[in-house]
């Protein structure tokens with residue numbers, strides 16, 4: 001470098017120019033990649049819905065996910081009444097536009113949960129939720145419910161899929177959480193998730209009976225059909241999972257809706 005270039009002012013100008021160029025590149029990438037990120041997130045949610053419902057297994061391409069998802073019908077459920085409602089009732093023109101996260105934050109469409117009832121640790125509960133139904137021969141064959149609740153470090157977001165009896169689990173999985181890999185993160189372990197299909201949610205009194213059993217479920221116990229092994233070394237995440245199932249399948253969650261399905265009051269939607 002020649003002596004004339006070796007000045008403080010030129011060094012600062014070069015540094016500033018470099019910062020400007022880099023910030024333009026970073027901002028442009030963030031803006032340009034945003035639609036791809038949104039599309040990937042939507043695809044990931046669809047994939048998780050289909051996996052919970054047992055409609056795809058193993059690796060699946062984007063095309064397979066989109067094609068299989070055509071069998072799934074999203075509907076809006078009023079959690080107070082258990083009725084399926086038009087999206088306009090919840091303030092949206094279409095079911096596709098319905099944003100449950102925003103509905104949960106809007107004071108007009110959600111409520112504060114008193115601490116004593118907030119077993120899922122979510123603070124507020126939306127009045128309307130997007131539920132996914134699979135229909136075969138004009139009858140509902142699968143019901144896929146969005147659930148969420150606090151574990152140890154994070155809110156876990158997932159889907160619980162039930163059979164047409166609105167009681168037996170088809171599959172259960174989380175698509176977003178920040179629990180510790182190897183501990184609470186074992187909620188993603190296929191062998192743990194594999195315990196859920198076939199479990200029943202409600203006991204004879206129609207109360208949620210799901211239990212995460214520390215030390216493992218005793219297959220001879222009369223309650224084995226409601227039990228799943230607790231996650232080893234992750235009692236707090238396990239308790240969070242048990243609590244969120246109790247909350248969302250309970251009377252503050254989807255219980256009214258599921259009762260109506262069982263009573264044959266919601267059939268072809």
Ligand SMILES: Cc1cc2nc3c(=O)[nH]c(=O)nc-3n(C[C@H](O)[C@H](O)[C@H](O)COP(=O)(O)O)c2cc1C
Nearest residue numbers: 152179180183184185231232233234235236237238
């Ligand atoms: C770094 C670190 C990360 C942890 N992550 C989790 C977790 O994700 N979920 C959880 O329940 N417990 C986690 N724990 C353990 C809890 O602090 C607590 O000890 C545990 O839930 C008790 O479970 P156990 O009775 O099955 O041992 C973590 C502990 C440490 C030190």
